Amino acid sequence: MMSQHQSQRLSGEALETFSPNAQRRLDVSRLQGRVVDQSDEVAIDGWLGAMERGFLDALPPTLRMRRELRSTLVGSRVVGVYDGAADGFGDRIEQGDAAPVAETTDEEAAHRAIPASPAGTAQGWPTDLTLVGGASVDAWAISAVTVAGTHRRRGIARAMIADQLDAAVASGASAAVLTATEGGIYGRFGFGPATRSTTLRFDPRLASWRDDAGGEVTVRLVAPQTLRAEAPQVFDRARAAGDIGRRDVWWQQALRVFSLRLFNHGDSGTTLALRADSTASGRLEGFALYRVFGGEEHGRLVVDEVCAATPAAEAALWRRLLSTDLVGEVTARSRPVDGLLPWLLTDPRAVSPQQTSDSLWVRVLDVCAVLSARSWPRSPAGTRLRLRVGDSSGYADGDYLLRVDEQGVGSAERLAVAAATDASDVTLELDVADLGSLLFGYTSAGILAAAGRVQGVGEDQENALALADDLLATAPAPHLRTPF
Structure with missing residues (x-):
């Protein structure tokens, strides 16, 4: 969650304008970098439309979800690269693509052209980065980096990353961090892969536990929204090397305060939640977020997160997840490569890593x-x-x-x-x-x-x-x- 100090750092003059150093890279292509005014909904929708297309997606279909998407930008620095010669290129909101539905009857608004849609997008915000040993340093998170296919090889990505790194230094960050959709891009900007994650898949009917979990922890099903006050505290206790701070908007979508799903929390299915409390004190020690999909014979369970401050809470949560009735397959995403789960079972092979890849990329600045x-x-x-x-x-x-x-x-x-x-x-x-x-x-x-x-x-x-x-x-x- 962003601290008050981190939010204040965004108000500095150096963070309110596009970096002159980065702009010089764009001058040769007659392009203009801008920090987008978030109070201008037309400009922000143009930026969001360009960003979503860059990831082969579209603006959310309802006004409520679009407002939620705009709110995810609050507290961050939103940058676009614009081509004056192609202002508004190809950025009409089409019915069924990004058009507001039921919540509006304004047909003209549903089909209006968004002016000044950028050819490139990037977003950055102050966060903290946990290092080996548990200490954290100020960092700068970079996301939403896209370049339109019509404007490739014109120095846009390089200029936007240069701008974000200049902003990071201006904010006092010791490092910049990102996750890379394409791994071959960011090494030239000084980023190196720093952490790995894996996707686990297994048949819970084959899982046999080494021993009983005992009575240290009580697990029960709850509404995700009820975890909003306590879950961030558990996350802070569980944080270890390689993680960054979670902004409030992250929690709002993860715990289903938002109807919009972001940050790898799936685009379908109802999010369910488990909470693990200390039997002795009643204190929340861990929680799990997951979705269940039915099948003709056996269903499928997707684990979006297991976060626990103690090994006992983690073991209890996994035991409860794997005992869900009528489930023949469990998939757990973004898990550590050397996690606890396989060693809770009599046969560690029952848990099969399906895909392991880099996750966090780090760019040292200080x-x-x-x-x-x-x-x-x-x-x-x-x-x-x-x-x-x-x-x-x-x-x-x-x-x-x-x-x-x-x-x-x-x-x-x-x-x-x-x-x-x-x-x-x-x-x-x-x-x-x-x-x-x-x-x-x-x-x-x-x-x-x-x-x-x-x-x-x-x-x-x-x-x-x-x-x-x-x-x-x-x-x-x-x-x-x-x-x-």
């Missing part, structure tokens, strides 16, 4: 801030590691010294050019995109070195790679549980 906030393995003698970071955009380019003390607390400083030539410390040279991946233990320095992406500097290259691998290894694996 190297010292993220290295100092992350926790590190303890070393009796302490550890020093130099990082020579390359960043073509200049945000993080430079040489840094990481010191880790005997308690596993790190501190980092940026080195002067003269100091950077000192070869007395073990040094690792890498691109900022690879730093984003290593920071969360997504991969190892040794693997990246074998791929020609990272290298040790000086005569002791092998020691540099080994030291980096020892420092950056993580367990459990960081996981993004908050799609955005």
Whole structure:
């Protein structure tokens, strides 16, 4: 959920206009970047229409859902790239596509052309990012990046990302984060994959539990909306490395306060909810959101979220989900790659990973801030590691010294050019995109070195790679549980 401090950061002058640095990239194509005025419903609907088409979708069919969609933009910075020569290109709301239904009888409004629909869209907002060890840093989330097929290869995506990164720096963010529909795009902008998630599928009739869950937790079925006050608190207790903060609009659609479904919570089916309370205190310890679809013989259950602050609550929730009557298949999306569930069963093979892919991508902007906030393995003698970071955009380019003390607390400083030539410390040279991946233990320095992406500097290259691998290894694996 966005804090008051984070909301206030959006009011700065640097965040209210399109970045001059990014605009220079568009001038050659005679395009104009703008921060869209959210009080202008026509302009916002034009932006939303372009964004939805970019993801092969359409504006919601009712006025209520469209108002809900507009409200998801509140507190964020909405950017469009416009082509004056093609103002309003192809952006008529067609009946049955994005036309308001039952809630309006204004036929003219249903068929009006939306002026100034952008050729590119992007959205960003301040959030926080949890690092290894549980500490969080200020971050900037980027979403809704689209470019119209009529305007490819004109520098629009590059300009919009440059604008968002400039906004991130202006907001005081130490990193920018996104999820990538296409993985080949964002590495050139300094983003590296940082977390993985997997989809699990299994037949619950084959699941056999190792032992009884006991009486620590009581699970019951509730209306999703009743969780709105307590669920964010459970999420905050359960948060771990790789996750970001959840805005209020995220909770409103997840808990069905909105009729609109967003953020991978499905476009069909009725959302059901379970709450797991401590038997002793009555405190909410976890919750689950799911949907059930019937079939000729056995139905299908889709788990949208299991969030628990304790292992006992998670085990109890899974046991209840898998015991749903007349269900022959359970699918659980966006699960951690090393989650608890398989180890609750007598046969872990009963849970089958169907698809594993990257989820969160991280772009480091302030190297010292993220290295100092992350926790590190303890070393009796302490550890020093130099990082020579390359960043073509200049945000993080430079040489840094990481010191880790005997308690596993790190501190980092940026080195002067003269100091950077000192070869007395073990040094690792890498691109900022690879730093984003290593920071969360997504991969190892040794693997990246074998791929020609990272290298040790000086005569002791092998020691540099080994030291980096020892420092950056993580367990459990960081996981993004908050799609955005």
